[in-house]
Amino acid sequence: MAQSEKHEWAGCLQVAALSDVGMRRSNNQDHYGVAITQSWEDWQRRGHLFVVADGMGAHAAGELASEIAVEQVRHLYKKYIDKKPAMALTAAIEEANMIINRRGESNAAFHKMGTTCSCLLLLPQGAVMGHVGDSRIYRLRQGKLEQMTFDHSMAWEIKAATKGKEYSEDVYAAIPKNVITRSLGPSPEVEVDLEGAFPLEVGDTFMMCSDGASGPVSDEEIALILHSLEPTKAAQLMIDMANLRGGPDNITVIVVKVTGEQIANDPCKNDPLINEEDLPPPPMERVMRPIPRMLWIGLLLVLMASGLAYYFQQPLVTLGGVLITIFAGIFALVYRFTGELVQLPAKKKFRFGKGPYSETQCHADSNVALNLKILFDELSEAARTNEWKIDWETVHQIGGQADTEMKKGDYYKASRHYLLGIGSLMAQIRGQNGAKNPLDEDSRPDLG
Incomplete structure (x- = not known):
């Protein structure tokens, strides 16, 4: 059963969170946390906190590690009230790591259990991220999708180390993408990446996700989904797309959209992000x-x-x-x-990290549109074969618009319509087919 929640805050922020076990796992080792402040004054002091953790370990170890990470980061961030938000977030993640490590060392069943941990703080000064592992935080702004965090994976580390050297894409393709180089739990100490603060603008949409979402769904498709749909539908379609492509891992998505000027232009936005004693020494x-x-x-x-x-x-x-x-x-x-x-004189505005680490324009080429068309057609065929109750008039209308745009060569509009069609079909199929993937052969009736 998928876990979900959604929030609207002060008329200027929309939040949707969703976690799903996927199609191949028996339990969900992902956890997420959403901590929305109750008052405007609390937000000015501490901001809104969002956390995604993807656990790793045999049996229930990964599930326990990610649960501890989310609970402890939320609790410890409040505990470090004497620290500025960025330093409090770092301290909370570091202490959560020690707690997970001690728990793992005290029980052989949980030995070396670990979890990723990606945190997003929305403050008057902007968005601040604390990050360990390969769960991701994206930002969509004015038609451009940016990955704000660096994947602590073997693939990304090797690519960064060989930057500027000429290697074929086949070399990088051979590197395992699921081997991570940094996580909470295995060691008593961990290095936390901080990114930001990135000033907020109305329309900014942030998406946090485990690799169960970012693996099956391409950055081009993520950009289209976030640009086309409001947070609740975008989060659900991310889950649906990952499951339709096999759902090989647990899938967790949080979508946060800035919708009001008040949050982007708060009077506290120029307050110092960290105390002077926490600043690195000037060069x-x-x-x-x-x-x-x-x-x-x-x-x-x-x-x-x-x-x-x-x-x-x-x-x-x-x-x-x-x-x-x-x-x-x-x-x-x-x-x-x-x-x-x-x-040298200190910078007037200090910023953590080197993000964003990748950029994808919100457009679609013929390959993106064709892949979505194939998925839409296969899903439609599965619905007919299983004789599910579908509002075919609406589905055919969306599909017809997509086909028309495809023939015109407007692959962006075609892709958007195919995505809307896939979302419409999945919304109608979901209640009729339980957790099964409608594209799996064993989910279809035997017509022989």
Whole structure:
């Protein structure tokens, strides 16, 4: 049974969260948390907190690890009230890691259990992310989808390490994509990535998800879904798309959309994000000292004298002049580059991290549209074969519009209509077919 919740806050924020076991797993090792503040004043101080955790481990270990991560991060973030939000979030994730590690070390059944942990804070200063693992946080803004977090996976780490070197895509394709390099639990200490703050704008849509969603659904399709649908329907369609493509893993999605000017232009948006003592020390720079012009003139005269001495065959004088010039030149360079170390002025606005790490424009080419058409047609055929009750008039209307746009070569509009058609079909099929994938052969009746 899928877990879900949705919220609207102060007329300026829409939230939808959904978690599903998928088609291949017997239990759901994903957990999510949504902590919406009750008052505007609380939001100005601490913001809204959203958490996605994808557990790893045999039997119930992964499920326990992700549950502890979500519960403890939410609890500990409130506990660190004396810290600024970004530092409180980091401390909460680090302490949650220690709790999971101790629990794993105390019970052989939970040994080395782990979980990813991706957190999103929406504050007056903007969006701040705390991140460990390969669950993702995306932002859709003005038709561009950006991945705001870095995957702590073998594939991403190797690609980052070989950036600028020429390797074929086949080399990267051979790297296992499900091997992660950082998680909560296996070790008593963990490095937490912080990203942000990214100022908020009306229309910004954030999506957090486990790899059960980002694996089967491409970034191009994610951009189309977030651009075309409100949060509740977008989250559901992400789950449906992943399940239709086999649902190989648990699937968790949180969609958060900024809908009001108040949250984007709050008077507290210019407040400092962290305390001065938490800031990294400003960079140092060595002052370059000017070399006196008279020194250069003197060296030039010595060289000229050495030249005359050489001309008049006085080797000792020539050698002495050359040596004086060399040593004086070395002294001049040492003098220039050993000036006083001074601190550079600190940046007025400090930002964590290096995100975004990828960008995808919200458009569709013929391949995206064709893949969605095939999925729509297969789903329609499965519904007919199983004789499910479907509002075929609406489905045919959506499909006809998509086919028309496809023939015109407008692949963006065609893709949007196919997605809407898939969503409409799945909404009607869901109650009739339980948790089975309608595209699986064993979900269809034996007509022989």
